[in-house]
Amino acid sequence: MxxxxxxxxxxxxxxxxxxxxxxxxxxxxxxxxxxxxxxxxxxxxxxxxxxxxxxxxxxxxxxxxxxxxxxxxxxxxxxxxxxxxxxxxxxxxxxxxxxxxxxxxxxxxxxxxxxxxxxxxxxxxxxxxxxxxxxxxxxxxxxxxxxxxxxxxxxxxxxxxxxxxxxxxxxxxxxxxxxxxxxxxxxxxLQREINGYIANRLQYAVWREILYMFSQGTATLEDIDDAMTYGPASRWAALGPSAVFYLGGRTKELYDSFVVDDLWRELLAGYAAPGDFIPDRALIDRYIEQMHARMRDKEFTDMRRDRDRDVTSVRVALKQSEL
Ligand SMILES: NC(=O)c1ccc[n+]([C@@H]2O[C@H](COP(=O)([O-])OP(=O)(O)OC[C@H]3O[C@@H](n4cnc5c(N)ncnc54)[C@H](O)[C@@H]3O)[C@@H](O)[C@H]2O)c1
Known part of the structure; x- marks a missing residue:
């Protein structure tokens, strides 16, 4: 040796x-x-x-x-x-x-x-x-x-x-x-400095949209969470949003027209909170009230244990756990 x-x-x-x-x-x-x-x-x-x-x-x-x-x-x-x-x-x-x-x-x-x-x-x-x-x-x-x-x-x-x-x-x-x-x-x-870095900016963009739908009475916070967990997030655990959209184009040849004809059109049609939407304090108070009502019977420690079990299952299944 x-x-x-x-x-x-x-x-x-x-x-x-x-x-x-x-x-x-x-x-x-x-x-x-x-x-x-x-x-x-x-x-x-x-x-x-x-x-x-x-x-x-x-x-x-x-x-x-x-x-x-x-x-x-x-x-x-x-x-x-x-x-x-x-x-x-x-x-x-x-x-x-x-x-x-x-x-x-x-x-x-x-x-x-x-x-x-x-x-x-x-x-x-x-x-x-x-x-x-x-x-x-x-x-x-x-x-x-x-x-x-x-x-x-x-x-x-x-x-x-x-x-x-x-x-x-x-x-x-x-x-x-x-x-x-x-x-x-x-x-x-990050190649340039920016407040919030990358991932929190993405999270806050989503949270702002949640608050907007909440302000409009679109759905309960539980259903909005489920829409993310069982919808986009199930794919995002494996592929980023742009890669998911890329696959939505079905083939390389169809990708450009998918972006221009479908995604861009849907964006312009207002599939997102208007640019001037700013959540006020009354809305945040209502949001907190609904979250407390939803979590009333749950313990943080139990929720953390369940979270660890489920995220670990995803990481192990996707082989994202190597050292
Ligand atoms: N909590 C999150 O979800 C999260 C996620 C990512 C990054 N962060 C960042 O991580 C950092 C810590 O956050 P946290 O949630 O663990 O906070 P925390 O309040 O749980 O812990 C802070 C710890 O720092 C100790 N401390 C305070 N001043 C100190 C000093 N001068 N010298 C030595 N120890 C000192 C405190 O005693 C405490 O134990 C923050 O900068 C936060 O923004 C937090």
Whole structure:
């Protein structure tokens, strides 16, 4: 055995991720990275978060087993600290997931940037801030600070959106892409900065349409959800919307006329909320009231367990669970 393979056998080359923030996303990242066989050092300013973190990882573990654990995966690879310098001391990659508060993130990312060598990527889970704003207070190597936006729960939804902005280092982006992919994620990279990145913009476009149909009394929220789950989403789990439309053209030759004659005509005919539709507060209140009535007898924990079971079935069936 060479020295390198001896070290690999002993797990010494295993990467260590520092997860900053042990809330719902930080804990979910920790579970995902553990599944990939990585070491995870979780840092949170509140010591009380350790119990939450360990419970969250335990809750996710049966799902991770079904998706397929790496041969080196173990809950024992998780540690927790409230000391930032200690958390960063062995980090090969940093994933920040503290509150969505720009000033707080800027201050924290600047502290992390001041401590770590240039080659270590610092990614933020932010749901909407631009990388150019997040790195504003960093003075050492701001170009390796970027958005690495996941979806909830991270261990179940494979997408991560990398958004580094014009000042981001292409090398750091490639390092982040390689790292996330080796941990089993599907990566998309934004070529330009935009608020909300890609997937949340798509989700909000759909939500706006839901609110519009709700304001018109078109259907109950349950039926609108079912229309998505049993309709488009059953295909979208396998193919993106544009690819689905492409197949709707039946053949390559018919595709152009399908777009021009059918899709474009339907769009112009008003198959979407008018451009001036803005949901008001009264509508949002009615929306919340109907959701509470619908969920009255359901427990969050049961719903999460059912969600994990069903999404795992889709991923396993579509073979989207490889590490
Ligand atoms: N919840 C989602 O669905 C979701 C999805 C994708 C991305 N995000 C993003 O992930 C991030 C975290 O969201 P969340 O829902 O996990 O929040 P959360 O409130 O559940 O957890 C935040 C954690 O950060 C800790 N914290 C706060 N300030 C800190 C600091 N200065 N240093 C160390 N720890 C600190 C808190 O103690 C808490 O444990 C946000 O940026 C959010 O926008 C959330």
């Amino acid at each position: 060479t020295e390198k393979s001896t070290k690999q056998a002993a797990g010494e080359n295993r990467k260590t991720v520092c997860c900053i923030g042990a809330g719902s996303i930080g804990a979910s990242w920790a579970a995902h990275f553990l599944r990939a066989g990585l070491r995870v050092i979780s840092y949170d300013s509140s010591a009380e978060r350790e119990a939450y973190l360990r419970d969250a990882v335990k809750f996710a573990w049966p799902t991770l087993e079904r998706l397929g654990l790496s041969s080196e995966a173990s809950i024992d690879n998780l540690s927790f600290t409230t000391n930032l310098a200690e958390a960063l001391s062995q980090a090969d990659f940093v994933q920040e997931s503290v509150f969505e508060d720009l000033a707080m993130k800027q201050k924290l990312l600047a502290e992390v940037d001041a401590i770590l060598p240039a080659e270590i990527v610092i990614a933020s889970s932010s749901s909407g801030f631009l990388a150019s704003d997040l790195r504003a207070a960093c003075t050492k190597h701001p170009e390796r600070v970027m958005v690495g936006h996941p979806f909830n729960p991270v261990y179940l939804v494979p997408l991560v959106e990398i958004a580094a902005g014009d000042e981001g280092s292409p090398e750091a982006v490639e390092n982040a892409r390689n790292f996330y992919e080796s941990a089993g994620q599907k990566v998309v990279v």
